[in-house]
Amino acid sequence: MAERLNSADTALRARAARVIPGGMWGHLNAANLPEGYPQFFRRAEGCRLWDVDGNQVVDFMCSWGPIVLGHHHPAVDAAARRQAALGSTMNGPAEVMVELAEQLTAMLPAADWCLFEKNGTDATTACVTIARAGTGRRKVLAARGSYHGAAPWCSPSLVGVTAEDRAHIIHYDYGDLASVAAAMAEAGDDLAGVLVAAFRHDMARELEMPTRAFAQGLRALCDARGAALILDDVRAGFRLHLGGSWEAYGVRPDFSAWSKAIANGYALSAVTGAEKWRDAASRVFTTGSFWAEATSMAAALATLRELQRVDGPALMQAMGERLRTGLSMLAARYDVPVRHSGPAQMPLMLFEGDADFRRGNAFCAAALRAGAYFHPKHNMFLSCAHGAADIDRGLEAAEAGFRAVSGM
Amino acid sequence: MAERLNSADTALRARAARVIPGGMWGHLNAANLPEGYPQFFRRAEGCRLWDVDGNQVVDFMCSWGPIVLGHHHPAVDAAARRQAALGSTMNGPAEVMVELAEQLTAMLPAADWCLFEKNGTDATTACVTIARAGTGRRKVLAARGSYHGAAPWCSPSLVGVTAEDRAHIIHYDYGDLASVAAAMAEAGDDLAGVLVAAFRHDMARELEMPTRAFAQGLRALCDARGAALILDDVRAGFRLHLGGSWEAYGVRPDFSAWSKAIANGYALSAVTGAEKWRDAASRVFTTGSFWAEATSMAAALATLRELQRVDGPALMQAMGERLRTGLSMLAARYDVPVRHSGPAQMPLMLFEGDADFRRGNAFCAAALRAGAYFHPKHNMFLSCAHGAADIDRGLEAAEAGFRAVSGM
Numbered sequence: 075m076a077e078r079l080n081s082a083d084t085a086l087r088a089r090a091a092r093v094i095p096g097g098m099w100g101h102l103n104a105a106n107l108p109e110g111y112p113q114f115f116r117r118a119e120g121c122r123l124w125d126v127d128g129n130q131v132v133d134f135m136c137s138w139g140p141i142v143l144g145h146h147h148p149a150v151d152a153a154a155r156r157q158a159a160l161g162s163t164m165n166g167p168a169e170v171m172v173e174l175a176e177q178l179t180a181m182l183p184a185a186d187w188c189l190f191e192k193n194g195t196d197a198t199t200a201c202v203t204i205a206r207a208g209t210g211r212r213k214v215l216a217a218r219g220s221y222h223g224a225a226p227w228c229s230p231s232l233v234g235v236t237a238e239d240r241a242h243i244i245h246y247d248y249g250d251l252a253s254v255a256a257a258m259a260e261a262g263d264d265l266a267g268v269l270v271a272a273f274r275h276d277m278a279r280e281l282e283m284p285t286r287a288f289a290q291g292l293r294a295l296c297d298a299r300g301a302a303l304i305l306d307d308v309r310a311g312f313r314l315h316l317g318g319s320w321e322a323y324g325v326r327p328d329f330s331a332w333s334k335a336i337a338n339g340y341a342l343s344a345v346t347g348a349e350k351w352r353d354a355a356s357r358v359f360t361t362g363s364f365w366a367e368a369t370s371m372a373a374a375l376a377t378l379r380e381l382q383r384v385d386g387p388a389l390m391q392a393m394g395e396r397l398r399t400g401l402s403m404l405a406a407r408y409d410v411p412v413r414h415s416g417p418a419q420m421p422l423m424l425f426e427g428d429a430d431f432r433r434g435n436a437f438c439a440a441a442l443r444a445g446a447y448f449h450p451k452h453n454m455f456l457s458c459a460h461g462a463a464d465i466d467r468g469l470e471a472a473e474a475g476f477r478a479v480s481g482m
Numbered sequence: 483m484a485e486r487l488n489s490a491d492t493a494l495r496a497r498a499a500r501v502i503p504g505g506m507w508g509h510l511n512a513a514n515l516p517e518g519y520p521q522f523f524r525r526a527e528g529c530r531l532w533d534v535d536g537n538q539v540v541d542f543m544c545s546w547g548p549i550v551l552g553h554h555h556p557a558v559d560a561a562a563r564r565q566a567a568l569g570s571t572m573n574g575p576a577e578v579m580v581e582l583a584e585q586l587t588a589m590l591p592a593a594d595w596c597l598f599e600k601n602g603t604d605a606t607t608a609c610v611t612i613a614r615a616g617t618g619r620r621k622v623l624a625a626r627g628s629y630h631g632a633a634p635w636c637s638p639s640l641v642g643v644t645a646e647d648r649a650h651i652i653h654y655d656y657g658d659l660a661s662v663a664a665a666m667a668e669a670g671d672d673l674a675g676v677l678v679a680a681f682r683h684d685m686a687r688e689l690e691m692p693t694r695a696f697a698q699g700l701r702a703l704c705d706a707r708g709a710a711l712i713l714d715d716v717r718a719g720f721r722l723h724l725g726g727s728w729e730a731y732g733v734r735p736d737f738s739a740w741s742k743a744i745a746n747g748y749a750l751s752a753v754t755g756a757e758k759w760r761d762a763a764s765r766v767f768t769t770g771s772f773w774a775e776a777t778s779m780a781a782a783l784a785t786l787r788e789l790q791r792v793d794g795p796a797l798m799q800a801m802g803e804r805l806r807t808g809l810s811m812l813a814a815r816y817d818v819p820v821r822h823s824g825p826a827q828m829p830l831m832l833f834e835g836d837a838d839f840r841r842g843n844a845f846c847a848a849a850l851r852a853g854a855y856f857h858p859k860h861n862m863f864l865s866c867a868h869g870a871a872d873i874d875r876g877l878e879a880a881e882a883g884f885r886a887v888s889g890m
Binding site (some may be wrong): 086089090092093094095096098099100101102104112113114115116117118123126133135137138139140141145151158160161162163164165166167168169171172175176178179186187188189192193194195196199202203204205206207212224225226227229230231233234235236238239241242308333334339340341343347352353354355356357358359360361362363364365366367370447 | 494497498500501502503504506507508509510512520521522523524525526531534541543545546547548549553559566568569570571572573574575576577579580583584586587594595596597600601602603604607610611612613614615620632633634635637638639641642643644646647649650716741742747748749755760761762763764765766767768769770771772773774775778855
């Protein structure tokens with residue numbers, strides 16, 4: 075197999091090491107990725123990505139979620155350019171903010187109003203703040219291990235975080251109503267709300283869809299306590315169901331937090347909520363210098379309309395299933411047992427008996443050299459730009475991965 | 483005087499009232515502005531702004547800070563377009579992130595490293611987290627009334643905020659070293675850092691520049707306690723001094739928080755810091771879905787280079803002084819006593835004996851009808867797009883404002 079070029083990436087990493095602590099921050103630090111994964115990227119088109127050394131891959135991370143229609147989707151980029159030519163960050167919003175809020179409230183049955191922000195963390199933080207404002211209570215339940223952002227109150231890291239930052243967070247176990255009831259008992263009459271991810275997508279373990287009984291039970295428990303059911307749809311939003319990820323279970327949250335896929339890579343997040351919380355949402359102070367940036371809103375409006383037009387979730391599901399079926403066939407052929415989990419649009423493949431991810435890393439490293447960018451332990455993402463030929467190209471690369479693992 | 487058209491704005495406000503709580507959030511809510519101020523904007527060019535009814539104004543708010551070179555600056559927009567044509571939100575950063583970090587560390591004497599984020603609040607929050615990580619201590623001092631963002635730990639509003647969110651924040655009075663020493667004594671051996679705005683720019687009161695004695699005294703007090711001096715340069719950054727706002731006082735902070743003007747309206751923020759904090763900065767977990775967005779970084783790089791090329795602070799200072807001189811002459815002519823405060827690049831004009839802002843509001847409302855967008859109680863912003871003719875056009879409009887106030 076040809077050596078993968080990486081001299082430009084290596085040189086950039088050396089420069090980055092001097093001016094960025096650790097070379098890169100957070101989830102995008104390539105130090106957390108299998109060997110050979112590039113840190114820096116030069117170009118993107120559809121579901122293809124080129125690193126700074128010119129290596130091309132079929133991409134199954136979609137920028138960790140934002141790219142839902144494929145890079146450089148013409149309708150989205152044209153809408154963004156049209157708005158940018160008028161004005162983007164002005165002394166107040168442009169008309170497109172209202173159009174986007176109307177689009178969201180029309181497409182999401184649980185949504186009567188919207189607020190816009192920049193980060194998923196801004197959205198989850200605003201949900202918690204509004205729940206506290208609306209109830210006059212303080213305690214918020216969150217599932218142990220769920221990711222809800224990188225602010226001190228919810229960060230997966232405790233470095234630089236104080237105990238008080240989390241004083242009013244009580245944990246339950248995802249999918250376990252008894253643990254929710256116990257956490258609610260601990261909150262007593264001080265329960266403001268319950269945060270829940272659209273599905274259990276903790277890193278480095280099997281993904282887990284909620285059962286209908288869990289989703290409906292959570293809704294009933296919140297109703298009984300007058301607490302807000304806060305659906306964190308930042309990661310899954312607009313990939314599983316265009317009416318909100320829990321619409322399939324017949325459950326409407328009090329608020330939902332959105333970001334990632336909302337604008338196909340333009341920076342935007344949103345909170346949508348039910349009528350009864352409108353007053354509380356109008357009383358909290360939540361703002362940012364770029365939260366009315368019109369370009370990102372024009373991109374979001376075009377993204378959501380295109381997702382409706384092509385039925386994005388169904389497209390991504392079909393291609394995700396094609397990928398999963400192909401991976402299963404290859405796994406059987408090479409006699410390497412794997413476990414698939416999660417929705418087909420956001421799949422994860424784990425190797426049996428691979429607690430240290432030795433196989434997963436070897437699979438990914440070999441597949442990368444053969445032209446596909448997979449992730450060994452975080453859910454991956456499909457986009458509407460993934461066609462059958464792209465999936466098949468990805469499977470070709472995956473075969474190199476299975477070949478590498480088969481001898482281990 | 484001709485009536486100002488506002489039918490399109492009125493219609494949009496009615497639509498917004500249905501889908502956005504309170505019609506608009508945060509600092510951009512026009513309900514907090516003088517009568518007749520539009521909520522929605524259609525177009526922007528240089529220092530001119532058109533609302534959705536087509537009314538044109540010379541703008542003295544610059545989108546509350548971000549617009550530092552003027553809307554649609556050709557070098558900035560071209561750099562952003564070039565990067566966007568390659569890729570923006572990818573699986574990792576583009577080369578431009580390193581170039582931007584190298585630019586910032588080269589131009590800022592206090593900066594040895596950078597982190598990038600999206601909101602000013604992300605930057606101030608990261609500074610506090612890094613200070614805690616680096617010292618292993620918890621207490622952070624902040625000036626009473628200073629704005630450092632809209633997260634629960636620092637928001638100017640307490641709605642939905644818990645006491646624990648602020649458990650480790652201790653207040654001092656801006657400019658008063660004795661109050662800093664007292665707050666430090668209260669923090670005892672648990673002092674992580676001191677947050678300080680580049681100048682005192684609290685809303686609805688005179689702006690106040692720090693004295694050299696205060697800036698240097700704060701540095702010495704932090705040094706004596708091993709605490710981080712955190713300069714919040716989000717609002718003033720790149721308008722007062724391209725080496726950092728306290729470079730003029732000979733004071734180098736441990737970290738600085740940047741946003742607003744850094745990318746001429748593209749969404750970006752940054753933390754820069756000194757070598758001794760690099761390890762702590764590499765250990766905290768701080769991230770967001772769009773924090774590596776390459777388009778905003780390309781815009782920032784072009785913005786900073788252009789600010790250096792034209793000596794932006796000097797340009798804005800000269801035009802701000804022209805504005806202030808003109809306003810003073812008009813105030814004398816109409817016999818309306820006013821008080822100017824703050825740096826000329828970020829000026830504020832208050833009317834004497836106007837605690838309820840009746841004159842300030844009347845002045846602004848009349849000036850708006852005559853074609854200039856001023857603010858009665860928040861510092862305003864100049865940009866490098868403000869030329870002498872724009873200032874003079876603004877002064878013409880201001881004369882209408884003084885005429886309105888002169889009879890009050």
